[in-house]
Amino acid sequence: MKYNRNFYQIKSNDEIFEKIVEEQKTIGYYRLPFQDTKEIKEFAKTVTQKHIVIIGIGGSSLGTYAIHNFLRNKQNDKKLHFLESTDPLDIKKRVNKIDLNNALFIVISKSGTTIETLSIFKYLHSQTTIDKSNCVCITENDSKLNEYANKHQIKTFEISKDVGGRFSVFSSVGLVPLAILGVNIDKLLDGCKEVYNSFFCNKEYYEELMTKARFLVENKNRFNINVVFSYSSLLEGFNKWYIQLWGESLGKININGTRQALTPIGLLGPVDQHSFLQLIIEGVRDKTVTFIKIEDFEEEITIPDISLDYLEELDYINNIKFKNIINHQADSTIKAIEELKDIPTDVITIDKVDEFNIGKLMYSFQLLTSIVGKFVQINTYDQPGVELGKVILKNKLKVKIN
Amino acid sequence: MKYNRNFYQIKSNDEIFEKIVEEQKTIGYYRLPFQDTKEIKEFAKTVTQKHIVIIGIGGSSLGTYAIHNFLRNKQNDKKLHFLESTDPLDIKKRVNKIDLNNALFIVISKSGTTIETLSIFKYLHSQTTIDKSNCVCITENDSKLNEYANKHQIKTFEISKDVGGRFSVFSSVGLVPLAILGVNIDKLLDGCKEVYNSFFCNKEYYEELMTKARFLVENKNRFNINVVFSYSSLLEGFNKWYIQLWGESLGKININGTRQALTPIGLLGPVDQHSFLQLIIEGVRDKTVTFIKIEDFEEEITIPDISLDYLEELDYINNIKFKNIINHQADSTIKAIEELKDIPTDVITIDKVDEFNIGKLMYSFQLLTSIVGKFVQINTYDQPGVELGKVILKNKLKVKIN
Numbered sequence: 001m002k003y004n005r006n007f008y009q010i011k012s013n014d015e016i017f018e019k020i021v022e023e024q025k026t027i028g029y030y031r032l033p034f035q036d037t038k039e040i041k042e043f044a045k046t047v048t049q050k051h052i053v054i055i056g057i058g059g060s061s062l063g064t065y066a067i068h069n070f071l072r073n074k075q076n077d078k079k080l081h082f083l084e085s086t087d088p089l090d091i092k093k094r095v096n097k098i099d100l101n102n103a104l105f106i107v108i109s110k111s112g113t114t115i116e117t118l119s120i121f122k123y124l125h126s127q128t129t130i131d132k133s134n135c136v137c138i139t140e141n142d143s144k145l146n147e148y149a150n151k152h153q154i155k156t157f158e159i160s161k162d163v164g165g166r167f168s169v170f171s172s173v174g175l176v177p178l179a180i181l182g183v184n185i186d187k188l189l190d191g192c193k194e195v196y197n198s199f200f201c202n203k204e205y206y207e208e209l210m211t212k213a214r215f216l217v218e219n220k221n222r223f224n225i226n227v228v229f230s231y232s233s234l235l236e237g238f239n240k241w242y243i244q245l246w247g248e249s250l251g252k253i254n255i256n257g258t259r260q261a262l263t264p265i266g267l268l269g270p271v272d273q274h275s276f277l278q279l280i281i282e283g284v285r286d287k288t289v290t291f292i293k294i295e296d297f298e299e300e301i302t303i304p305d306i307s308l309d310y311l312e313e314l315d316y317i318n319n320i321k322f323k324n325i326i327n328h329q330a331d332s333t334i335k336a337i338e339e340l341k342d343i344p345t346d347v348i349t350i351d352k353v354d355e356f357n358i359g360k361l362m363y364s365f366q367l368l369t370s371i372v373g374k375f376v377q378i379n380t381y382d383q384p385g386v387e388l389g390k391v392i393l394k395n396k397l398k399v400k401i402n
Numbered sequence: 403m404k405y406n407r408n409f410y411q412i413k414s415n416d417e418i419f420e421k422i423v424e425e426q427k428t429i430g431y432y433r434l435p436f437q438d439t440k441e442i443k444e445f446a447k448t449v450t451q452k453h454i455v456i457i458g459i460g461g462s463s464l465g466t467y468a469i470h471n472f473l474r475n476k477q478n479d480k481k482l483h484f485l486e487s488t489d490p491l492d493i494k495k496r497v498n499k500i501d502l503n504n505a506l507f508i509v510i511s512k513s514g515t516t517i518e519t520l521s522i523f524k525y526l527h528s529q530t531t532i533d534k535s536n537c538v539c540i541t542e543n544d545s546k547l548n549e550y551a552n553k554h555q556i557k558t559f560e561i562s563k564d565v566g567g568r569f570s571v572f573s574s575v576g577l578v579p580l581a582i583l584g585v586n587i588d589k590l591l592d593g594c595k596e597v598y599n600s601f602f603c604n605k606e607y608y609e610e611l612m613t614k615a616r617f618l619v620e621n622k623n624r625f626n627i628n629v630v631f632s633y634s635s636l637l638e639g640f641n642k643w644y645i646q647l648w649g650e651s652l653g654k655i656n657i658n659g660t661r662q663a664l665t666p667i668g669l670l671g672p673v674d675q676h677s678f679l680q681l682i683i684e685g686v687r688d689k690t691v692t693f694i695k696i697e698d699f700e701e702e703i704t705i706p707d708i709s710l711d712y713l714e715e716l717d718y719i720n721n722i723k724f725k726n727i728i729n730h731q732a733d734s735t736i737k738a739i740e741e742l743k744d745i746p747t748d749v750i751t752i753d754k755v756d757e758f759n760i761g762k763l764m765y766s767f768q769l770l771t772s773i774v775g776k777f778v779q780i781n782t783y784d785q786p787g788v789e790l791g792k793v794i795l796k797n798k799l800k801v802k803i804n
Contacts, residue, residue, distance in 0.1 A: 072495075089636060123705055225665060263685070271459060271486055275460055277787065279649035279650060304524055304527060311547065316796075316799055326490070332791045385680040
């Protein structure tokens with residue numbers, strides 16, 4: 001009788017680090033900070049349209065939305081639209097807001113045949129003329145969409161095959177629309193580079209990221225939910241992007257055939273203090289909480305020195321700047337949770353609202369995801385679980401029940 | 403030696419039912435379907451302003467937003483705004499969209515001293531004149547806000563003390579703004595009544611809700627996450643409302659001193675097929691999934707009969723209505739998950755987009771929450787866990803660090 005099995009085991013930090021270094025040969029997002037952005041910047045300068053319409057879903061839109069949302073006060077006056085859902089009421093509402101005669105359509109699909117994206121692209125063809133004057137395609141260079149674009153002399157940008165959708169925000173997928181909106185994409189990549197160098201070279205981030213990943217993995221059965229609690233509406237898009245990155249990367253069957261999962265939740269403060277916070281504080285201890293704060297909102301609006309009849313007890317908020325109120329709210333929530341001493345928390349403070357900082361934040365979350373994936377011994381970069389639904393859908397639609 | 407302990411035990415369905423019947427004496431939301439709406443409807447007719455501004459957070463805004471979002475194509479042309487976050491950039495952005503000279507401000511705070519609400523209310527005083535001609539207050543009838551309103555002859559509507567914030571959508575909190583927007587609030591309450599009568603009288607819903615609640619409770623340690631997967635952007639607000647209702651009601655310490663929690667997650671299809679679905683399908687079996695579909699979107703937009711060069715393989719989607727595409731996507735995802743046979747799912751299908759159906763949906767979720775709360779022997783209606791943070795904040799702000 002012979003029996004041999006390589007059961008799951010957590011590796012040492014240094015072994016994981018070596019595997020991450022090795023992985024860079026085949027996984028493309030690691031090198032994105034070092035790309036040449038000249039072509040993208042030059043193309044962006046030529047765009048004259050006022051309405052920029054992204055037709056793409058999931059990894060083709062979430063990262064761009066996150067950065068656009070974060071930098072919303074730091075962009076030019078072009079209007080960005082996202083078309084992604086097949087909900088007919090949603091499509092109508094969004095298309096109604098676009099000046100179709102003054103729009104650039106950016107079709108983003110890695111495979112080139114994403115059903116939502118192509119459905120909407122076809123629908124738009126029935127609403128306006130689409131040609132090389134108002135269209136760009138971002139896709140793999142051997143996709144059918146690429147062939148379509150070439151035939152019609154439509155400008156294309158490539159998504160490299162080794163860059164997955166949810167790791168593509170710093171590829172042309174995110175950089176092309178963001179550059180058109182006036183975002184300084186080089187500073188964005190500088191933020192990524194800082195994280196890259198700090199992790200791989202001077203190893204400043206090494207301990208921070210490794211320790212966090214190891215804690216999450218070693219306690220994943222106890223704390224199966226990872227909450228990101230962001231204290232600013234600027235991070236609403238980031239939260240959504242994080243949910244895709246974390247959920248789709250880490251919800252996998254690993255090399256031992258056991259199911260892995262860390263479930264992401266995104267909250268916004270202070271609003272969700274009035275919603276989800278009770279559950280964190282008194283509920284079962286199944287959650288870790290990562291707070292994200294913005295040090296300086298650069299907006300000085302202040303509660304005026306007004307006393308309202310019978311509400312004088314609230315005069316203690318007078319003359320306080322809202323940017324201080326929201327950060328005091330964050331700190332108070334953090335302190336209340338810390339005092340319980342049985343909920344794992346960490347706090348990320350962003351110095352200011354700019355390209356460099358959002359690049360840093362997002363790249364560090366990508367890196368953390370890769371490290372956790374290595375610890376639990378999964379393929380972080382595929383998504384085999386969603387294929388069956390696609391096949392069932394295709395078969396349903398081919399029967400053509402209208 | 404004597405030892406006695408009433409450890410947690412799940413009661414029979416009939417015992418729980420009796421407790422729910424008993425609870426109606428002290429918990430106000432049960433009777434809301436049967437209220438007289440005359441005063442609200444008459445007031446709504448007198449509103450001439452174009453911009454309706456809700457100043458309220460959590461339970462004071464989420465329910466109204468959910469119904470407004472669902473019925474967005476069935477309202478008059480007034481513009482609804484929500485001011486709730488203390489994020490200075492968010493406040494500026496939202497206030498900029500309001501015509502302050504043509505606005506009605508609806509201040510909603512049960513306690514009358516909610517810090518976010520009063521901060522924003524004070525800030526608005528510095529931007530425009532607020533008096534009885536453009537302001538309404540919705541609050542408890544002995545709150546300081548009520549006294550303030552009375553002193554300034556500002557119209558008030560009462561929130562009954564026994565109606566909690568997250569159970570208040572069918573009180574004046576939701577009905578006043580919704581009536582102003584042209585929503586048929588009586589039909590909304592008719593939907594609630596149908597659920598009420600069906601559960602308490604003819605008991606049609608009795609088995610459905612009891613069975614679901616019991617399943618969730620008996621398996622709460624295995625499936626600690628309850629996903630609502632809504633296949634329409636019309637339900638985005640409903641998802642947020644559900645998260646507050648479920649999380650804040652059920653995240654509690656029960657009568658035996660043990661922590662309870664069922665963690666809510668809200669997803670939107672088809673977009674989240676490209677995000678969270680992988681985690682559901684291949685990840686750890688720690689989630690139940692409730693799908694919500696809309697039978698008829700009443701919107702006929704169709705994929706045109708266009709063939710794109712090199713993309714002819716996608717011609718099978720031609721001539722299909724989007725409302726059918728999205729429902730085929732829902733059905734395909736449901737089927738793919740059902741085939742796995744180890745993820746608990748249920749499917750709610752809404753016949754059409756109207757007041758009656760959203761009333762039904764939301765009231766049945768409130769009832770389900772109450773039943774689960776009784777099973778796990780908690781107080782479903784309070785939120786003691788968030789008080790500590792409020793005290794810490796007050797102390798911080800009183801030190802006045804600007």
